[in-house]
Amino acid sequence: MNIDEIFDHTSFTIDREAHIVLDYAVCTGCDNRGCVNSCPAKCYTWSGEEQKMTFVHDGCLECGTCYVVCHRNAFTRWRYPRGGFGVAYRMT
Amino acid sequence: MSKTYQAIVVGAGPAGSSAALIMARAGLDVALVERGTFPGEKNMFGGVLHRLPALEEIFPDFWDRAALGRHIIKKSVTFMTGDSSFSTVIESGNFDKTPYNGYSIFRPRFDNWLAQEAVKAGATLITRATVDDLVYKDGKLAGVSIVGRTGELLAPVVIAADGVLSFIAKKAGLRQPTFNPAQMAVGVKALIDMPREMIDDRFGLVREQGFANEFVGCTAGVRGGGFLYTNYDSLSVGLVFHLASLRVSGKTPYDLLNAFMEQPQLAKMISGGRLQEYSAHLIPEGGYEMIPELVGDGILVAGDAAALCNATGLNLEGINLASQSGVLAGKAVIEAHQNRNFSKQGLSVYKKLMEESYVIKDLKLYRKAPHMLHNDRIYNEYPELMCSFMEYIYRIDGAPKENLSKLFLKSAKEKVGLGNLLADGFSAWRAL
Numbered sequence: 001m002n003i004d005e006i007f008d009h010t011s012f013t014i015d016r017e018a019h020i021v022l023d024y025a026v027c028t029g030c031d032n033r034g035c036v037n038s039c040p041a042k043c044y045t046w047s048g049e050e051q052k053m054t055f056v057h058d059g060c061l062e063c064g065t066c067y068v069v070c071h072r073n074a075f076t077r078w079r080y081p082r083g084g085f086g087v088a089y090r091m092t
Numbered sequence: 093m094s095k096t097y098q099a100i101v102v103g104a105g106p107a108g109s110s111a112a113l114i115m116a117r118a119g120l121d122v123a124l125v126e127r128g129t130f131p132g133e134k135n136m137f138g139g140v141l142h143r144l145p146a147l148e149e150i151f152p153d154f155w156d157r158a159a160l161g162r163h164i165i166k167k168s169v170t171f172m173t174g175d176s177s178f179s180t181v182i183e184s185g186n187f188d189k190t191p192y193n194g195y196s197i198f199r200p201r202f203d204n205w206l207a208q209e210a211v212k213a214g215a216t217l218i219t220r221a222t223v224d225d226l227v228y229k230d231g232k233l234a235g236v237s238i239v240g241r242t243g244e245l246l247a248p249v250v251i252a253a254d255g256v257l258s259f260i261a262k263k264a265g266l267r268q269p270t271f272n273p274a275q276m277a278v279g280v281k282a283l284i285d286m287p288r289e290m291i292d293d294r295f296g297l298v299r300e301q302g303f304a305n306e307f308v309g310c311t312a313g314v315r316g317g318g319f320l321y322t323n324y325d326s327l328s329v330g331l332v333f334h335l336a337s338l339r340v341s342g343k344t345p346y347d348l349l350n351a352f353m354e355q356p357q358l359a360k361m362i363s364g365g366r367l368q369e370y371s372a373h374l375i376p377e378g379g380y381e382m383i384p385e386l387v388g389d390g391i392l393v394a395g396d397a398a399a400l401c402n403a404t405g406l407n408l409e410g411i412n413l414a415s416q417s418g419v420l421a422g423k424a425v426i427e428a429h430q431n432r433n434f435s436k437q438g439l440s441v442y443k444k445l446m447e448e449s450y451v452i453k454d455l456k457l458y459r460k461a462p463h464m465l466h467n468d469r470i471y472n473e474y475p476e477l478m479c480s481f482m483e484y485i486y487r488i489d490g491a492p493k494e495n496l497s498k499l500f501l502k503s504a505k506e507k508v509g510l511g512n513l514l515a516d517g518f519s520a521w522r523a524l
Contacts, residue, residue: 006282006349006350006367006370007346007370009367009368009369013129032339034273034338034339034340037342038278038335038338038339038344038345040278040280040345040346040372041372042344042346061371061372061373062134063278063372063373063374064256064374065278065374067257067271068273068335068374069273069338069339073270079222079239080127080222082222082239083127083128083129083220083221083238083240084128084129084220086134087133087134087371088128088129088133089133089134089136089199089200089369089371090200091198091201091283091326091368091369092135092136092198092199092200092281092283092328092371
């Protein structure tokens with residue numbers, strides 16, 4: 001099974017407004033960044049070269065892993081998407 | 093414009109819909125608020141739906157009406173390494189007789205069905221509504237506000253059944269403001285499409301029979317385990333990881349899931365299938381110690397929001413506990429309406445009912461299990477020990493045999509150490 005395709009099989013209704021907002025300065029100063037490997041949806045990418053965190057909310061599975069593993073509370077916002085938006089499971 | 097109800101339930105999962113159902117049946121005007129476009133849209137689980145005594149009581153034909161899958165007649169535990177596995181299987185005639193012990197289900201179907209039963213009983217289901225905050229009037233809890241909507245939903249009492257992260261319980265000051273990653277697990281799951289006849293043949297099933305397999309040793313040393321469940325014409329395959337362990341491992345859930353699905357024995361089970369959906373969800377696995385305050389002024393907490401999940405390593409229970417707690421919370425609200433007392437003291441009968449029920453009794457009994465399961469050897473060394481020992485037993489190649497008990501002690505000494513073996517055995521004995 002090609003793991004890169006795994007994310008393509010889940011449906012989303014994407015909200016323009018992000019339901020999770022990060023203070024990237026906190027991520028830059030973080031010694032852990034467990035979000036990058038723990039997020040099951042690959043939403044967090046850390047670039048060592050640029051010393052920069054990138055977060056994309058589009059493919060978020062709304063599981064809350066980042067909310068729990070982040071010990072710096074880098075979130076200026078962490079809530080569920082507005083009603084009707086976000087991940088839509090069909091048969092799981 | 094605001095609208096007033098006699099009770100608001102936040103979250104139309106098993107806890108919320110059970111609560112709404114029993115309150116609506118008692119004649120209360122109930123709002124059941126759900127952030128998905130339909131109940132169950134946001135939910136997944138990797139598990140088996142067990143008996144739901146509280147719902148069966150109010151709903152004698154529950155199991156004939158519910159949206160269910162196969163009933164589980166065969167359960168297996170597999171100790172797995174990179175290229176071998178050792179399984180125990182129990183298949184019982186009793187598991188094939190009604191009332192069945194467990195079913196595979198799809199949450200988007202089951203949760204929706206249960207919520208619709210609450211609607212039939214008279215509850216008002218409000219979908220596409222993410223609750224933003226609790227609303228207070230004159231110092232008293234008065235309702236909830238919805239993200240992106242003007243107006244409020246008002247009621248003298250709110251049941252927080254808003255799931256594992258329960259922001260409602262946090263806002264009411266009933267749970268700790270931050271979670272401990274050591275008390276949380278994340279599950280990831282691939283739904284794999286497969287023709288029904290292929291599933292029946294491959295797993296030895298007939299009629300509506302189903303199979304559930306748990307795996308240990310398949311997580312590359314991260315604390316956790318795997319599962320495979322048969323649906324009618326698909327397989328649910330996934331892994332669960334303790335978050336504290338996953339975080340420091342540097343490994344990703346999807347790479348580990350991929351490696352699990354490529355393990356030779358598992359690959360054979362799923363070959364010929366087609367990936368259909370990928371999902372993830374958190375599981376509160378802290379057990380009894382993790383349960384927040386269940387009751388506050390004007391508010392009760394039920395289901396995952398109250399961390400009601402029993403993970404002993406052998407069974408994983410959650411929906412049954414959620415549903416039970418929802419019914420009991422609903423009963424407490426019905427009583428509070430009779431007495432017109434929605435204070436913490438007026439609602440405290442919920443806590444009492446919970447303590448008398450199997451929910452709190454079981455969680456108390458297994459309160460040491462979460463700690464016992466925080467032992468890395470369970471996820472690596474023991475599966476290796478089991479597989480290599482069994483392989484030795486069955487290997488007949490002309491090499492002179494060794495005494496088996498001596499050999500077992502020798503390999504146990506090598507792989508885990510005898511002191512550890514004794515300590516782990518004792519810890520498991522005490523926890524279970």
